[in-house]
Amino acid sequence: xxxxxxxxxxxxxxxxxxxxRSYGERVWIxxxxxxxxxxxxxxxxxxxxxVAIFGPFLAPYGEAEVFAKADEPWTMFGGNxxxxxxxxxxxRDVLTRLIYGxxxxxxIALVTTLLSFLIGGTLGLVAAINRSWLDQFLxxxxxxxxxxxxxxxxxxxxxxxxxxxxxLVMIIAxxxxxxxxxxxxxxxxxxxxxxxxxxxxxxxxxxxxxMRKEILPNIMPPLVAEFGLRFSFVFxxxxxxxxxxxxxxxxxxxxxxxxxxxxRFIQFVAYDWTLALPSLLPAGAxxxxxxxxxFVVDWxxxxxxxxxxxx
Amino acid sequence: MHPxxxxxxxxxxxxxxxLFIVSIIIFSSIALLPGDFGQQVLGQAALPETxxxxxxxxxxxxxxxxxxxxxxxxxxxxDLGTSFSGRASSGADASRSVWExxxxxxxxxxxxxxxxxxxxxxxSLFLGITAALKRNSIYDRSVNAVTLTTISxxxxxxxxxxxxxxxxxxxxxxxxxxxxxLGDRILKIALPALTMTLVIVAHMMRMTRAALINLLASPxxxxxxxxxxxxxxxxxxxxxxxxxAPIATVIAFNLAYLVVGxxxxxxxxxxxxxxxxxxxxxxxxxxxxxxxxxLIFAATYILLNLMADxxxxxxxPRLLHxx
Numbered sequence: 001x002x003x004x005x006x007x008x009x010x011x012x013x014x015x016x017x018x019x020x021r022s023y024g025e026r027v028w029i030x031x032x033x034x035x036x037x038x039x040x041x042x043x044x045x046x047x048x049x050x051v052a053i054f055g056p057f058l059a060p061y062g063e064a065e066v067f068a069k070a071d072e073p074w075t076m077f078g079g080n081x082x083x084x085x086x087x088x089x090x091x092r093d094v095l096t097r098l099i100y101g102x103x104x105x106x107x108i109a110l111v112t113t114l115l116s117f118l119i120g121g122t123l124g125l126v127a128a129i130n131r132s133w134l135d136q137f138l139x140x141x142x143x144x145x146x147x148x149x150x151x152x153x154x155x156x157x158x159x160x161x162x163x164x165x166x167x168l169v170m171i172i173a174x175x176x177x178x179x180x181x182x183x184x185x186x187x188x189x190x191x192x193x194x195x196x197x198x199x200x201x202x203x204x205x206x207x208x209x210x211m212r213k214e215i216l217p218n219i220m221p222p223l224v225a226e227f228g229l230r231f232s233f234v235f236x237x238x239x240x241x242x243x244x245x246x247x248x249x250x251x252x253x254x255x256x257x258x259x260x261x262x263x264r265f266i267q268f269v270a271y272d273w274t275l276a277l278p279s280l281l282p283a284g285a286x287x288x289x290x291x292x293x294x295f296v297v298d299w300x301x302x303x304x305x306x307x308x309x310x311x
Numbered sequence: 312m313h314p315x316x317x318x319x320x321x322x323x324x325x326x327x328x329x330l331f332i333v334s335i336i337i338f339s340s341i342a343l344l345p346g347d348f349g350q351q352v353l354g355q356a357a358l359p360e361t362x363x364x365x366x367x368x369x370x371x372x373x374x375x376x377x378x379x380x381x382x383x384x385x386x387x388x389x390d391l392g393t394s395f396s397g398r399a400s401s402g403a404d405a406s407r408s409v410w411e412x413x414x415x416x417x418x419x420x421x422x423x424x425x426x427x428x429x430x431x432x433x434x435s436l437f438l439g440i441t442a443a444l445k446r447n448s449i450y451d452r453s454v455n456a457v458t459l460t461t462i463s464x465x466x467x468x469x470x471x472x473x474x475x476x477x478x479x480x481x482x483x484x485x486x487x488x489x490x491x492x493l494g495d496r497i498l499k500i501a502l503p504a505l506t507m508t509l510v511i512v513a514h515m516m517r518m519t520r521a522a523l524i525n526l527l528a529s530p531x532x533x534x535x536x537x538x539x540x541x542x543x544x545x546x547x548x549x550x551x552x553x554x555x556a557p558i559a560t561v562i563a564f565n566l567a568y569l570v571v572g573x574x575x576x577x578x579x580x581x582x583x584x585x586x587x588x589x590x591x592x593x594x595x596x597x598x599x600x601x602x603x604x605x606l607i608f609a610a611t612y613i614l615l616n617l618m619a620d621x622x623x624x625x626x627x628p629r630l631l632h633x634x
Contacts, residue, residue, distance in 0.1 A: 144332045147616070148609045149571040152589070156605040159593040160340050236465050240575050243467050244590045259467055263579070266471070270478035276471055283468035290463040298459075 034299055041295035048102060048289055055103040059096040064251045067091040077274050085281060089261055098282060100253040106289070108169060108248065109235040115173035116234070117227060120180025125211045127181070128188035139185070142178045150175045151237065155246065163246050168238065176234055183226050187219045194218075221304035228297035232290040239286045258282035315631060318624045326617040333609050334386075337602055338379050368393075391603040395596070409603045413585060417607065419487060420577070420584035423500050424569050427507045431569075432562055435512040439519025444546075446524060455520075458513035466572055470506045470579040477502065485580040503580045507572055515565045522557035526550055556623035563619030567612045 021029075034042075051058060061067075072086040080086075085094035127135040145153075154171050161167040191197065192215065200214050241247030242256025250257060262278025269276045373381075385392070391409035442451045461469065474483050481501040491499070526532070527550060535549045574586035581587075585604055592600035625631075 144329060144336070147329050147613050148333055148336070148605075149567070149612050151571050151574060152605050152608040152612075155574075155589055155593050156337065156340055156601055159596055159598060159601040162596075163594075232463065239465055240467070243575065244578055245594055246590065259471075263471070266474060267483050269474050269483060273475050273478070276475045276478075280468075280471050280475065283465065283471055287464045287468040290465070291460060294459065294463045 030303065037295040038299035041292040041299075044288060044292035045296065048106060048292075051099055052102045052106045055099045059099040061093045061096045063096065063100045063253055064092060065096070067093065073274060074277065086278070088258070088278065089264065094258075094278065094281070097253040097258060098255075098285065101255045101258060101282065102285070104248060104252055105235070105239060105242075105254045105256070105286075108165060108254075109231060109238050112169045112173045112176070112238070113227065113231045113234050115169065116176040116230065117180050117223070119173060120177030121184050121223065122211075123177070124181040124184025125188050125215060126207070127185045128192050129207060129210065129215075131192075135185075138181065142181050145175065145178045146182075151240065154237065154241065155244075158241070158246050163241075163249055165248060165252075168241070168247055172234055172237055176230060176237075180226065180230065183222065184219065187222050188215050191215050191218045221300075225297050225301045225304065228293050228300070232293040232297075235293075236286070236290060255282035255286050259286075315625060315627075319621055322617065322620050322624065326613060326620075330610060330613055333613065334383060334606065335379065337605050337609065338382055339375070340598075340602065386606070391606075392599040394592075394600050395598060409599050412588065412600060413603055413607070415489065416583055416585045416588050419582065420573055420586060422496070423503060423507075423577075423582065423584060424566070424573055426497070426500060427504045427511065427569060428566055430504065431508045431511045431515065431565075434508070435515035435565075436519055436558065436562075438512065439516040440523060442516065443520045443523035443527065454516065458516055461509050461513040462517070464510075466506060466510060466575045467579050469509055470502070470576060473502055473506055473509075477505075483580070485582040487583065500580075500582065503576045503582055506576050506579075507569060510572055511565050511569055514568060515561055518561040518564070519558060522561060523550075523554060526554055526557070552626070552628050555626035559622035559626070560619045563615045563622075567615040570608055570611050570615070 067083070067087055069080065069087060069091060072080055072083055074084065074086050083093050083095065085098065088094055088097065123138055127138045153175055157171045157175075158167070161171065197210060197214050200210050205213075238247055239254075239256035239259075242254050243260050245257070245260060247256055248254040259279045259282050262280075262282065265275040266279065382392075389410060391413065394407055394409055394412060438454055442454050445451055482499055483502065485499045485503055487496050487499050532545060532549055535545045540549070573584060574590065576582070577584040577586040578590055585607065589601060589604035589608070591597075592604065
């Protein structure tokens with residue numbers, strides 16, 4: 001049936017009037033509607049990113065520079081004005097350690113999360129497309145790995161490989177990729193059965209092309225949200241391991257071991273609460289970042305999945 | 312066979328299989344050790360004969376599968392091996408059995424976890440259920456906001472915050488000894504128990520609330536309301552039978568979470584529990600102790616999850632009254 005050229009089409013008229021917004025404009029509109037908590041989260045993340053990137057220019061002293069007086073209190077509690085947050089147990093400037101710690105802790109967590117998405121995401125996509133013995137093998141393997149609590153598993157593996165940064169990154173990335181694998185596989189499984197994927201395979205595209213160009217763009221939103229959640233989880237795990245003395249090793253500055261070092265006088269807090277500050281400050285830095293990431297992820301999930309308040 | 316029995320047996324079999332595979336993974340970790348760790352443990356000065364004897368004691372001259380069978384048979388009889396620490400290069404052996412190290416600490420950890428669960432489970436169920444029933448009220452929103460914040464805090468941050476606030480009231484070191492009275496013990500573990508309660512209540516309350524809201528939105532609840540059943544009747548007769556499974560899952564999941572969270576909290580408060588033992592054994596690379604702790608943690612975790620599944624199956628009305 002041929003359409004009459006003069007016939008009226010409401011869709012056509014709307015289509016003529018509709019403005020084509022650029023990507024930047026759409027992002028800006030979405031941002032303007034974001035709640036305060038999301039804005040707070042984004043600003044905090046931006047500040048952390050800034051400090052992490054430009055750390056060496058912001059820090060007043062060198063990363064492991066030692067000063068004469070150890071365990072000095074904050075400037076506002078009667079300490080030396082040259083060291084705003086005082087000095088630590090061997091006389092290093094706490095503010096400097098905090099700034100370098102941002103770089104190390106966040107950087108390592110980011111690398112680990114990226115690696116875990118690379119492993120888990122790729123295997124998840126392959127399993128979703130392949131659907132054969134490989135899928136069964138990977139899925140059952142992941143089931144077993146997930147049945148061991150990841151902190152315990154990480155501790156056991158660290159006892160074998162020793163606590164160096166590469167082994168820390170590898171162990172946590174592999175353990176965390178099981179979660180990424182599950183999510184990727186389950187969301188990709190719904191996309192793989194679509195006609196356009198079938199069409200792409202029929203016209204002879206390779207599995208890599210189908211993965212990148214047909215499936216990946218369609219499963220991006222849940223993966224991005226998961227990236228935020230995984231990042232804060234990995235970040236917490238690394239901070240906890242460093243706090244236990246098994247993560248990032250000195251003299252590299254990081255927040256987890258700063259909390260540990262700062263806790264030497266914790267039993268005297270009942271008499272002078274400022275003694276808790278050396279561990280509360282880096283612990284608070286960790287907490288603030290995870291809260292910020294959670295706020296942003298929360299908002300992003302609501303936006304992309306149309307979730308209501310009831311979950 | 313009755314479908315409930317069949318499903319339960321199937322689930323138990325799967326759980327045993329998982330335990331078996333996990334034990335293989337934990338066992339094979341020792342085979343992944345780089346180089347000759349006999350030399351490492353005994354020190355550079357050890358005589359070749361001493362190292363050889365140590366290797367034979369660990370069974371390193373036998374094939375791996377034979378070693379696994381020996382190991383798992385010993386573990387099943389309660390023999391977890393001998394600790395690496397206390398060995399000297401001279402061949403003098405002052406090491407203690409792993410069970411001797413683990414046993415008193417295991418009971419300490421179980422005491423702490425049990426005490427926490429005793430407070431946290433009723434509290435979070437109450438908060439979760441009331442928040443779900445009074446959905447979107449100010450009460451619901453404030454409980455939600457507080458729990459979202461405590462969820463994102465690392466355990467050690469919460470612990471130090473509590474220390475700053477409550478240091479004058481409760482002791483900040485939880486160095487319990489076996490000859491303490493129950494009251495003293497509870498006072499000593501007040502702060503670690505409170506820290507874990509805060510973390511776990513947040514998780515459990517949110518999960519209970521989500522599960523209940525999901526349930527209350529289902530058509531048969533709406534039907535019961537429309538036919539004029541009272542509010543109490545709707546909840547007790549219609550909602551509750553289907554709510555047992557999700558609630559059991561939530562509780563077991565969080566008890567399993569408690570098992571892991573205990574590691575960090577024990578270190579903060581210097582509590583002599585199994586989590587701290589594991590951390591110490593990992594940093595001194597005392598593999599038999601680390602293996603034993605990992606096995607205990609993993610087995611508890613798997614068994615708790617298994618229990619949740621079984622409770623979910625046993626209370627499922629669809630399986631109990633098959634058509």
